[in-house]
Amino acid sequence: MSGWCGEISMLRPAVAVLNGCNLNMLGQRNHEHYGTITLAELDDLVTGRAAALGFAACTCFQTNHEGAMVEKIQQLSQSVDGMIINPGAWTHYSFAIHDALELVAAPVIEVHLSDIAKRKEEWRRRSVISDVCARTISGKGPAGYLEAIGWLAERL
Numbered sequence: 001m002s003g004w005c006g007e008i009s010m011l012r013p014a015v016a017v018l019n020g021c022n023l024n025m026l027g028q029r030n031h032e033h034y035g036t037i038t039l040a041e042l043d044d045l046v047t048g049r050a051a052a053l054g055f056a057a058c059t060c061f062q063t064n065h066e067g068a069m070v071e072k073i074q075q076l077s078q079s080v081d082g083m084i085i086n087p088g089a090w091t092h093y094s095f096a097i098h099d100a101l102e103l104v105a106a107p108v109i110e111v112h113l114s115d116i117a118k119r120k121e122e123w124r125r126r127s128v129i130s131d132v133c134a135r136t137i138s139g140k141g142p143a144g145y146l147e148a149i150g151w152l153a154e155r156l
């Protein structure tokens with residue numbers, strides 16, 4: 001009986017939350033688009049929810065270097081059960097991140113704090129990664145990350 005319980009806990013899923021360029025500056029960026037939350041607060045919020053929903057691990061990662069993000073995605077591609085990514089401005093032009101996300105076996109959720117479809121710059125309204133993501137959540141602020149974790153929890 002105890003062996004069986006042990007196996008169940010080993011099967012509890014792991015999730016990764018990846019934030020791209022300039023998201024380390026949350027709190028200082030335009031409050032109208034990104035609110036006042038800092039990245040540390042956002043990471044705490046998301047890891048807390050992941051733990052409450054039964055995830056065994058929630059890896060939070062942020063980088064301003066595209067190659068580092070590609071390498072992190074490659075590294076996690078076969079080991080996580082769900083991935084949440086806000087690539088920041090890379091969303092709009094990084095085919096390298098698109099191709100790395102294609103390698104991820106688990107569902108990937110694209111999240112944006114602001115509603116990119118309604119932003120004034122035309123280039124910002126296009127995402128080159130949406131087609132390799134199971135879902136896109138945009139314009140819900142930090143709640144979008146929580147919705148993504150909830151969506152993954154329901155499916156895993």
Ligand code: DQA
Pocket residue numbers: 021022023086087088089090091111112113114115116124
């Ligand atoms: C963003 C939107 C992007 O256009 C922007 O470059 C970001 C953040 C968002 O979360 O709304 O850095 O991905």
